[in-house]
Amino acid sequence: MHDVLVPLLTGYQPLDVTGPHEVFSVATALLAFGGGSGGYAVRIAAAEPGAVAADSGLGLVATEALPERGPIGTLLVPGGMGVRRAGRDAPEFVEWLRRAAPRAERVVSVCTGAFPLAAAGLLDGLTSTTHWRWAGSLAREYPTVQVRPDAIYLREGRVWTSGGVTAGIDVALALVEADHGPELAQQVARELLVFVRRPGGQSQFAAPAWAPPAQRSSVRAAQDLIHADPSADLRVPELARQVGMSVRHFTREFNRALGQSPAEYVEHVRVDAARRLLESEPVLVTVAAARCGFGSAETMRRAFLRRLGVPPDHYRRHFATQP
Numbered sequence: 552m553h554d555v556l557v558p559l560l561t562g563y564q565p566l567d568v569t570g571p572h573e574v575f576s577v578a579t580a581l582l583a584f585g586g587g588s589g590g591y592a593v594r595i596a597a598a599e600p601g602a603v604a605a606d607s608g609l610g611l612v613a614t615e616a617l618p619e620r621g622p623i624g625t626l627l628v629p630g631g632m633g634v635r636r637a638g639r640d641a642p643e644f645v646e647w648l649r650r651a652a653p654r655a656e657r658v659v660s661v662c663t664g665a666f667p668l669a670a671a672g673l674l675d676g677l678t679s680t681t682h683w684r685w686a687g688s689l690a691r692e693y694p695t696v697q698v699r700p701d702a703i704y705l706r707e708g709r710v711w712t713s714g715g716v717t718a719g720i721d722v723a724l725a726l727v728e729a730d731h732g733p734e735l736a737q738q739v740a741r742e743l744l745v746f747v748r749r750p751g752g753q754s755q756f757a758a759p760a761w762a763p764p765a766q767r768s769s770v771r772a773a774q775d776l777i778h779a780d781p782s783a784d785l786r787v788p789e790l791a792r793q794v795g796m797s798v799r800h801f802t803r804e805f806n807r808a809l810g811q812s813p814a815e816y817v818e819h820v821r822v823d824a825a826r827r828l829l830e831s832e833p834v835l836v837t838v839a840a841a842r843c844g845f846g847s848a849e850t851m852r853r854a855f856l857r858r859l860g861v862p863p864d865h866y867r868r869h870f871a872t873q874p
Contacts, residue, residue, distance in 0.1 A: 552579075552592040553730065554624035556655075559595060559603040559613050560644050560667075562633015567661040567719045568595070568611060571627060574723035577739045578731065589731075598644075606632040617647050625726065626655035630662025630715070635685060638670030638692070645670045657709040659726070661719035665712050669693040677707040682715030683757040701752035701860065714753045721749055751860035755870075765808035769794040773805065777817055781824045782844035785817045817844075822858045825851060829867040836863045 555575060557568055572593050579590030597603045597613035604610050628634070628648070637644050649671040652658050660668050665681040666689060668674050678697040681689050686700030699705060704713035704722040713722035724747055728736035733747075740747035765771045772794045777785055790813055791801035805813045825843040828834060837848045840863075845851035852862050859866060 552590055554622070555591050555593045555627055556618070556623050556625070556651075557593060557595050557627050557629060558617055558644070558647070558651075559597045559611065559629070560631075560634050560637060560641055561604055562606045562636075563603070563629045563631035564634075564662055564716060565605045565607060565609045565611065566716050567629030567631065567664065570717060570719040571661065571723035573743065574720055574727060574739055577742050578727045578735060581735060581738050581742070582731070617651070619650070621654070623651060623655040625657050625659055626651060627659045627661065628664035628668060629719070630660070630664040630666075630682065632663075635663035635666045635688075637667040641667075648673065655709075657711060657726075659711040659713070659722060661713050661722065662715040665689055665696075666692075668710075668712070669696050673710065674712070677710055678705055679707070679710075679712040680705050680714055680753075681712065682718075683753040684715070700757075701754045703749055703752055718753075720745055750865060755859040755861050755866060765805075767804060767808055769796055769801070770805050770808045773801070773813065774809075774816075777820050781817075781821045782842055785813075785844065787813050818854050819858065821845060821851075822854050825855070825863065826859075826866065826870075829863060830870050830872055833871070836867075839863065 575591035575593055582588070582590045594615060595611060595613045596615045596617050598617060600613050600615055602610040602612050645667050648667055652671065652673050658668065658673060662682045663685050665674065665679055669689060674693065674696045676695060678699055680686070680699050680702040683700050686698050689696060690698040702714065703718050704711060704725055711722055711726070713719060720743065724736050724740055727739055737747050764774060773790050776783070776790065776793060787802060788798050791798045794801065796804070802813060809816060821843045825839050828839045828842060836851065840846065840848045840851040843851070845854065855861060855863050855866060
């Protein structure tokens with residue numbers, strides 16, 4: 552049996568624990584049903600045994616104290632609002648992670664469980680992910696960590712990190728596949744009615760994160776033009792003309808103010824406009840492309856794949872509020 556240790560800190564997210572727990576439980580049951588051996592033994596630990604309150608108020612029971620010695624198979628750190636602040640509010644938990652990690656075969660974080668791992672120095676120099684909402688904070692607070700906000704999960708050697716909440720199921724399925732092969736992972740996914748590999752990344756679920764209005768009035772005026780009518784002629788020469796700047800100077804100032812080119816910003820705005828349209832109205836993709844300034848359905852499809860990792864038809868099927 553492969554040992555999985557889940558350390559709980561007050562303020563964890565329950566699904567970060569129960570999602571992976573169910574994956575490991577179903578995998579173990581399927582192995583036993585097929586006459587195989589092995590599987591997973593999940594242990595829940597905390598500073599002291601007993602009930603530990605989640606950030607939602609739900610409690611799970613830790614059956615043991617955080618172990619100070621002995622090998623650990625998989626050290627799986629769930630996220631949550633309390634966990635995200637562990638570097639500031641729970642230094643003793645971070646220190647325990649620093650001591651425990653060398654004893655683990657692999658270290659896994661779910662959602663904001665990446666924050667205490669980063670505080671413990673376990674993500675230094677690695678490419679990692681977390682919930683899209685907190686990816687910027689992780690990058691700012693721990694500049695030695697390379698953060699990829701769109702990834703559902705990432706593996707760097709023996710360290711695995713995953714996105715928010717239900718992404719704990721995705722990374723647990725990936726762990727099962729690594730341990731027992733793709734067939735068992737597929738069987739577990741079927742039992743749980745989930746994708747063994749979710750199409751696309753976190754971006755398709757994320758709310759738009761716009762740059763604040765630029766301080767320079769000409770760049771801010773260009774932003775206003777873009778947001779006012781994404782279907783308008785928003786080519787760089789036309790935008791530069793409307794704000795009274797040369798193309799070269801406008802492009803340089805726009806990049807300096809917003810950290811991206813005018814064309815990238817326009818595509819971002821148009822993709823968001825198309826997302827809202829596909830979510831709220833039963834329109835054809837060709838119609839959405841025209842109304843949002845893409846010119847053709849193929850251009851819009853390529854933009855969706857770049858920004859969201861999925862084509863427009865897939866996005867509409869999963870997020871439309873209208874039948």
